[in-house]
Amino acid sequence: MRVAVFGAGYVGLVTGACFADLGHEVVVRDVDERKIDALRRGEVPIHEPGLDEVIARAGDRLRFTTEVEEAIADAEVVYIAVGTPSTYSGDADLSAVWTVVDELPRIERRIVLAMKSTVPVGTGRVIRDRLDARGLRNVGYVSNPEFTAEGTAVRDFMQPDRIVVGAFDPLDADAIAELHARIDAPFLRCDVASAEMIKLAANAALVTRISFINEIANVCEATGADVQVVAEGIGLDRRIGPAFLRAGIGFGGSCFPKDSLALKQLAANSGYHFQLLNAVIEVNELQKRRVVGKLERMLGSLRGATIALLGLAFKPGTDDMREAPSLVLAGRLLAEGAHVRAWDPVADGSRYLEGVEIAPTALAALEGADAAVVVTEWPEIAELDWGEVAKRMARPVVVDGRNLLDPAAMRAAGFEYEGIGRAAE
Ligand SMILES: NC(=O)c1ccc[n+]([C@@H]2O[C@H](COP(=O)([O-])OP(=O)(O)OC[C@H]3O[C@@H](n4cnc5c(N)ncnc54)[C@H](O)[C@@H]3O)[C@@H](O)[C@H]2O)c1
Incomplete structure (x- = not known):
C-alpha cells in the first residue's frame, strides 16, 4: 500500500x-x-x-x-x-x-x-x-x-x-x-474514543506498577527486606507477572510522564479527580529526589563534592533524554553545590545539561569523584572494572539507582554501596 x-x-x-x-x-x-x-x-x-x-x-x-x-x-x-x-x-x-x-x-x-x-x-x-x-x-x-x-x-x-x-x-x-x-x-x-483511552490507560497501568514497586522498595529499605527478592517473589504469581517490577529512581522519558499527566488532566477537565494516578506521579517525583538524600547520608554535605552520573538517557538503548531522571538529579545536585560530571554511551548530555561536565568515558567521569550514581542501566556500566574504579575515585561511594550492580561484589571491591530498596548488608 x-x-x-x-x-x-x-x-x-x-x-x-x-x-x-x-x-x-x-x-x-x-x-x-x-x-x-x-x-x-x-x-x-x-x-x-x-x-x-x-x-x-x-x-x-x-x-x-x-x-x-x-x-x-x-x-x-x-x-x-x-x-x-x-x-x-x-x-x-x-x-x-x-x-x-x-x-x-x-x-x-x-x-x-x-x-x-x-x-x-x-x-x-x-x-x-x-x-x-x-x-x-x-x-x-x-x-x-x-x-x-x-x-x-x-x-x-x-x-x-x-x-x-x-x-x-x-x-x-x-x-x-x-x-x-x-x-x-x-x-x-473498537470505537475511536476507546482506542485513544487504551493508549493512555496502558501507560497509566505501567507507571502505576513502577511507582508501586518503588514504594515497596522504600518500605523494604525501612524494614530490612530486599526489593529484588520481593519483586521476584511476587512476579512469580501468575496473576501479577514479573514485568515492570524493577525498583529504581523512577520513570522518565518522552511518554510516561507526559501521558500520565495528560490522563490526570483529562480526568480533571471532565470533573473527575484521578486520585490513584495523582499518587503515582507524586511518588515518582519523590523517588528521583531520594538519591540526593542517600548521597547526603553517605557523604555529608554535597557542597563542593564531585558526583559522577552514569547514564543520562531515560533508559538504555536510546539517546532520548526527554524528562530523564538524570535531568532532575543533575539539577538537584547542582543546587546542593555539588560539581556534577556525567557520562552516557550515546545520549548527548551537552544539549540538555547546563553546568554539568560531560565526560568522554565512564572512567573519566569517575576519576577523583566522591560518589557515583547509576542513573541508567546501560550494560556498559555493569561491565566496568569496578575494582579499578574503586582505586580511581576519591571516595568509593556508589548509589545504584537502577539496582544494576551486585551489592556483595561491590562491597567486596571496597565500595560503600547503596541500591534502591536493597538490604543494607
Ligand atoms: N517516543 C516513543 O517511544 C513513543 C511511543 C508511543 C507513542 N508516542 C507518541 O508518538 C508521538 C510522537 O512521538 P515522538 O517521540 O516520535 O516525537 P518526536 O518529537 O521524536 O518527533 C516528532 C516529529 O514531528 C515533527 N513534526 C512537527 N510538526 C510536523 C508537521 N506539521 N508535519 C510533519 N512533521 C512534523 C517534528 O519535527 C519531529 O521530528 C507523540 O504523541 C508520542 O506521545 C511516542
Whole structure:
C-alpha cells in the first residue's frame, strides 16, 4: 500500500521504516529540514537499535520529504506521528496535530487519516468534525495508537502484543488491517474514543506498577527486606507477572510522564479527580529526589563534592533524554553545590545539561569523584572494572539507582554501596 507518515521522530521514523520493510511504499514528511536532509543522505538522526538496517533495506520504498503534497500525492493511508508534548497546564499540546489536519489538501479519492500520536480521548471526534466541516468526508479517520518502547521499537513494531484500531467506519479499520497483514498479532477493533483511552490507560497501568514497586522498595529499605527478592517473589504469581517490577529512581522519558499527566488532566477537565494516578506521579517525583538524600547520608554535605552520573538517557538503548531522571538529579545536585560530571554511551548530555561536565568515558567521569550514581542501566556500566574504579575515585561511594550492580561484589571491591530498596548488608 502507499503510506505517508507525518513526523520523522522516534515513532514516525520507526513506523515509516517498518511499513517499508513490510513491502509498502512510504513517504515520511517532517518540517525539520535538517532531519530530512540527513535522512536523504542515509544518516539516521536517532539512536534506535536495528533502525539503520531497516532503513537501509527499505531502499526506494522509503522516501523523505518536507513537502505535504509530495507525501500525500498517492497515499492511501496518512499517519500522524508528530509530537504531543505537555503544556504548562499538563494538557497535551496538540498544535502540531492540528497543523497536519489543517494542511491536508482537498483530495478526491478516499484516504484514511491514522493517528499514531498519543492524544487525549475525544481528539478523534473533534478531528472528524473538523474534516467534515471542510467537506473532507472522503478522508476516513482512525486511532491506531503506538505501543512501541524506545530501545526495542523495531522489534515491538514488527512483533507487537496487539494492534488497536478505533474507527468511525469499519472500512477504514479494514485498510489498517490490510496494512498490517504481514504482522502476526491480535487485531483489536473498537470505537475511536476507546482506542485513544487504551493508549493512555496502558501507560497509566505501567507507571502505576513502577511507582508501586518503588514504594515497596522504600518500605523494604525501612524494614530490612530486599526489593529484588520481593519483586521476584511476587512476579512469580501468575496473576501479577514479573514485568515492570524493577525498583529504581523512577520513570522518565518522552511518554510516561507526559501521558500520565495528560490522563490526570483529562480526568480533571471532565470533573473527575484521578486520585490513584495523582499518587503515582507524586511518588515518582519523590523517588528521583531520594538519591540526593542517600548521597547526603553517605557523604555529608554535597557542597563542593564531585558526583559522577552514569547514564543520562531515560533508559538504555536510546539517546532520548526527554524528562530523564538524570535531568532532575543533575539539577538537584547542582543546587546542593555539588560539581556534577556525567557520562552516557550515546545520549548527548551537552544539549540538555547546563553546568554539568560531560565526560568522554565512564572512567573519566569517575576519576577523583566522591560518589557515583547509576542513573541508567546501560550494560556498559555493569561491565566496568569496578575494582579499578574503586582505586580511581576519591571516595568509593556508589548509589545504584537502577539496582544494576551486585551489592556483595561491590562491597567486596571496597565500595560503600547503596541500591534502591536493597538490604543494607
Ligand atoms: N517516543 C516513543 O517511544 C513513543 C511511543 C508511543 C507513542 N508516542 C507518541 O508518538 C508521538 C510522537 O512521538 P515522538 O517521540 O516520535 O516525537 P518526536 O518529537 O521524536 O518527533 C516528532 C516529529 O514531528 C515533527 N513534526 C512537527 N510538526 C510536523 C508537521 N506539521 N508535519 C510533519 N512533521 C512534523 C517534528 O519535527 C519531529 O521530528 C507523540 O504523541 C508520542 O506521545 C511516542
